[in-house]
Amino acid sequence: MSKELVVISGKGGTGKTTLTASLASVIKNKVIVDADADAANMYILMKPEVKHKELFKGNPKAVINTDRCIKCDQCRQLCRFDAIYVNSDGEYVVDELKCDSCKLCQIACPVEAVDMKDVYSGQWYESETAYGIMVHAKLYPGAENSGNLVTMVKHRAHLIADEKNIEYILVDGSPGIGCPVISTISGANFVIIVTEPTVSGLHDLKRVKKLCDSFKIKSGVVVNKYDLNSQKTEEIEEFAKREGMPFLGRIPFDKCVVDAIVNLQIPYEACDSVKHAVDEILSKAMELL
Amino acid sequence: MKIAVTSGKGGTGKTTIATMLAKAAENAQYLDCDAEEPNGKFFLKPEIEKTIPYTELVPKINEDRCTFCEKCADACAYKALVVMGKPLNKVMFFDELCHSCGACAYVCPVEGALVEIEQEVGLFNVGKAGNIDFVEGVLNIGEASATRLIATMKKRFMNDKKTVILDSPPGTSCSVVETIDGVDFVVLVSEPTPFGLSDLRLTVELVRDMGLPFGIVINKAEKENSLIDDYAKKENIEILYRLEFSRQIAEGYSKGILPFDKYAGDFKKVLKRIEELI
Secondary structure (H helix, E strand, O other), X not given: OOEEEXXXXXXXXXXXXXXXXXXXXXXXXXXXXXXXXXXXXXXXXXXXXXXXXXXXEOOOEEEEOOOOOOOOXXXXXXXXXXXXXEOOOOOEEXXXXXXXXXXXXXXXXXXXXXXXXXXXXXXXXXXXXXXXXXXXXXXXOOOOOOHHHHHHHHHHHHHHHHHHOOOEEEEEOOOOOOHHHHHHHOOOOEEEEEEOOOHHHHHHHHHHHHHHHHOXXXXXXXXXXXXXXXXXXXHHHHHHHHOOOXXXXXXXXXXXXXXXXXXXXXXXXXXXXXXXXXXXXXXXXXXXX | OEEEEEOOOOOOOHHHHHHHHHHXXXXXXXXXXXXXXXXXXXXXXXXXXXXXXXXXXXXXEOOOOOOOOOHHHHXXXXXXXXXXXXXXXXXXXXXXXXXXOOHHHHHOOOOOOEEEEEEEEEEEEEEEEOOEEEEEEEEOOOOOOOHHHHHHHHHHHOOOOOEEEEEOOOOOOHHHHHHHOOOOEEEEEEOOOHHHHHHHXXXXXXXXXXXXXXXXXXXXXXXXXXXXXXXXXXXOOOEEEEXXXXXXXXXXXXXXXXXXXXXXXXXXXXXXXXXXXO
């Protein structure tokens, strides 16, 4: 069984992809997963060559057949997602972006005028990169949240790892605490939470730590751009200590990181400051994995 | 005037720009719709006057009345109900899977066997930050989606007589759609990196799909970097403002301090320009 190491952050932009890409450049023998399907960015640094591509089916959406519809208004009244409206021609229409696929309108329609139509909500890919196999996905803009897609790409990565006897699965997770993150951390052996030394960083760390705890998943913390506010960094370290949460390391604020990314280089390979920090973080994480 | 501030991903400075706009507006209401990680309060420092629980309806099964016919489980598109008939006679409900759609209650044939009850899944904090009316939505940890909380927040609190600034969640999925739905203008915040550009493209696709007028604010802009400018020119999108890359702003941000006064004039101009574009 391969071991799954997941990198998440309470919010986006804390340097999650910087760290994950850097880890991808050091850890040998792994499958890389970009589970941040909402804003997939790993591909930019990993430069994957797509070997296999498949459409991802989302939940089916309601469609009203206007020939059959008797305009009884039941569906509109029952829909709790405000997805059904009457257009300027007086026809009943479903707003696909708002439809939550609950099928209540179909169940309630007295004349069977509602059909559920399959929609594709994104694509997933299996690719070769210079750093190993990568499984990644893209959610279509406006498509529904990506929890199912995350579960799918992770599952795919595990199949590949089992088949090829690959030891690790490295996952770049999505921000927040909602459905995609829950799917990202479920089944993980260890979660690295990246945070920034800011008032919001500490707040978000507490929320995401609670989420990991509620799923009984071990987590450790990394502070990115730690020298922007040393006092906050200390607060975060103290918080980690109090919570019995391993503190894995600090990455400095270095313009080199921005420049590396602009030049499509992995920060680990381009910036000494990152290299030192990531080596330390990795060795601690590996002990806990 | 309702202006949503969004970005393909987090950390691009959405909250920085949204709070600056709220501060610069004459008669503003700030709605923090990023209910998974609401951060606007750290910069606007509101006094919270009221905390209002946000509830959603979930089914409650009365097993004494239930006939275990399984109609509710069959109707549930999210597999939140599992019925175990004889000899167990039990119905299991997984609230983390429930979307509160009401289908189970609608199909239940036995009166009183399945009733819907209110369950708290988040809250709203309502208060004042100086002259700014402040509202934030906070999703409870472990809840799957903030979409309906955002919809409710807009319905209950949005004040049409004010300049409403909606601070959106990151990404391009349903909670973002809910936030920007029905606004007059969308400000897309982006940073000039390949990550920023990749995310910006997705957001542009979304706001165009939704037919909303929009413009770009570049955050952490640097003179020698024209990545976003080139894209905007090609796509014929207006750049509303460039906020310079500055370690000072980053350090201030980390302490919960933003240079509102320094940029007030600039953001007043941005608001004026948005008004012209609507």
